[in-house]
Amino acid sequence: MLKNSKRLMLGLPYYFWSIAFVIIPLFMVVYYGVTNRSGSLTIENITAIAVPEHFKALLLAVRLSVISTIICFLLAYPLAMILAKYGKGKSSVLVMLFILPMWMNFLLRTMAWQTLLENNGVINSALSFIGLPKLNIINTPGAIIFGMVYNFLPFMVLPLYNSLSKIDPNVINAARDLGANSVQTFIKVTLPLSVPGIMSGITMVFVPALTTFVISDLLGGAKVLLIGNVIEQEFSQTNNWHLGSGLSLILMFFIIISMIISAIFDKDGEGSVI
Amino acid sequence: MSDELIYLKNINKSYDGEMVLDDLTLYIKPNEFLTLLGPSGCGKTTTLRIIGGFTEPDSGVVLFEGKDITNMPPNKRQLNTVFQKYALFTHMTIAENIAFGLKIKGKSKAYIDDKIKYALKLVNLDGYGNRMPDSLSGGQQQRIAIARAIVNEPKVLLLDEPLGALDLKLRQDMQYELIRLKNELGITFVYVTHDQEEALTMSDTIVVMNQGYIQQIGTPEKIYNEPENAFVADFIGDSNIVDGIMIQDELVEIFGAKFACVDKGFGNNKPVDVVIRPEDVELTDPDKGTLKGTVTHLIFKGVHYEMEVTTPNGFEWLVHSTTCYPIGIDVGINVKPFNIHIMNKPESEDEEAVHVEE
Structure with missing residues (x-):
């Protein structure tokens, strides 16, 4: 048994880390969020979400991230099933293929898509080369959804894969044995048993998608403003840290809710792979 | 069918x-x-x-x-x-x-x-x-x-x-x-x-x-x-599997001693596997036994004693008996004819896993 003081010593670096890089910044956000430039308390920064321009950005962010999350789920589920179905040895190469892009710089990957989707980009050049009309993809909500799906898909695949590969194959066999066809087996057994993975996957895609400003910046141009962009601009351009922090608190509220939901469904931490 | x-x-x-x-x-x-x-x-x-x-x-x-x-x-x-x-x-x-x-x-x-x-x-x-x-x-x-x-x-x-x-x-x-x-x-x-x-x-x-x-x-x-081969005999319960020579029908030689048995049709002077269950090995006085050996191991198992009897050629017989023979004592070994099970020796790896049809 470690003595309490010894335990405290071992934990020290982590306590320091959490305090310096999590707790203090969080308090600073809260402090800025509830004060104005003269330092007196106010809720104006938070109620500023009701300003039509901000509210529109929040709604759009929610809408785009919900759509992206749904698309990610629909793409990732069959993929995760295929990955889980293969033996461990074979699938590890496949799993690697999905993890590998995540090791590349996020900005770099998104900028690459900018080049591809541009009006005079690679895709449109190819289209016009074979005589097809050019597509207007860049700087639309569609391009942002595309960017979100592309960037966050692995975060959906991995928890699902983790969850699905933990299902005892005999449980699936048992369902078949008891008379269920493959569709019934999927709906009544596979899907419910993968709920922890689904919830984790949804959280891990929805949260970064909701808060992103880089994807909307690069693929949406200045035309599509998400709540993330609004906050970013408050900090970097308008230099109004108070308003930026206030709006951040609103976002944080959404994030905490989805974290709680995910924690309720994923008690064993099945979905947390990364 | x-x-x-x-x-x-x-x-x-x-x-x-x-x-x-x-x-x-x-x-x-x-x-x-x-x-x-x-x-x-x-x-x-x-x-x-x-x-x-x-x-x-x-x-x-x-x-x-x-x-x-x-x-x-x-x-x-x-x-x-x-x-x-x-x-x-x-x-x-x-x-x-x-x-x-x-x-x-x-x-x-x-x-x-x-x-x-x-x-x-x-x-x-x-x-x-x-x-x-x-x-x-x-x-x-x-x-x-x-x-x-x-x-x-x-x-x-x-x-x-x-x-x-x-x-x-x-x-x-x-x-x-x-x-x-x-x-x-x-x-x-x-x-x-x-x-x-x-x-x-x-x-x-x-x-x-x-x-x-x-x-x-x-x-x-x-x-x-009546295990049909050494694998079955060995897998189902304890057993002594020893090399023997089928002298003629109903007579088998084990470690130089002749035992009466009930099996026939194996031919004359043919090497065979002999299976004897531990509870079928009967111990007696050395001069009354067909084979002689020394008790080298003794464990009390509740219902019976489990003994190991080593014959001069070094083979250790597993014996289950309700009578206790202490370690070091010389004993004689007898087996009743119907407790001796004769099996053909497998001639190859393949035959060791014989495919038996009912």
């Missing part, structure tokens, strides 16, 4: 080039408790999976009541399986688990409720319907797995080492429970195990398998008392 419920005909199966089942042929009769017994990797589970429809044979035919079901998916087969480690649906209550098959078949709610009650009573778990599988012990979960299977009134119940994860006491209780269930339900049980005691206790018929071949098929008594 008409009264065979299941008929496996010339089944071959290999995984990654490795032969698991080699030309296996097997009949299963109605209302029989048939056990597939063998060491791990002998092909017993693969055989069960082929009957259940979870594995397709590379070649060969599976007949069920005379109909070819080789390529029929498991959900269309009139049999149910109790899986190793239970395989319960952990997201459903016990009652929902049991109701699963019946709901799929579209039975009425009243019928399903009745069946759940009946099944829970049958496995002695009355009132557990609203619990979740995780809250039950291993033995209870296994009984639920059995209940979940039998409510569908299958003609055959397949059981894949269902007691493997349970401790000894529970396993013995469950063995009696299974025999009782089998008698009450009057259906065919096909049981897979590597535990020879379990097989001897419960089965009507035992199929001993090794390396993808059937070694012997017979009643527990027959398998135990």
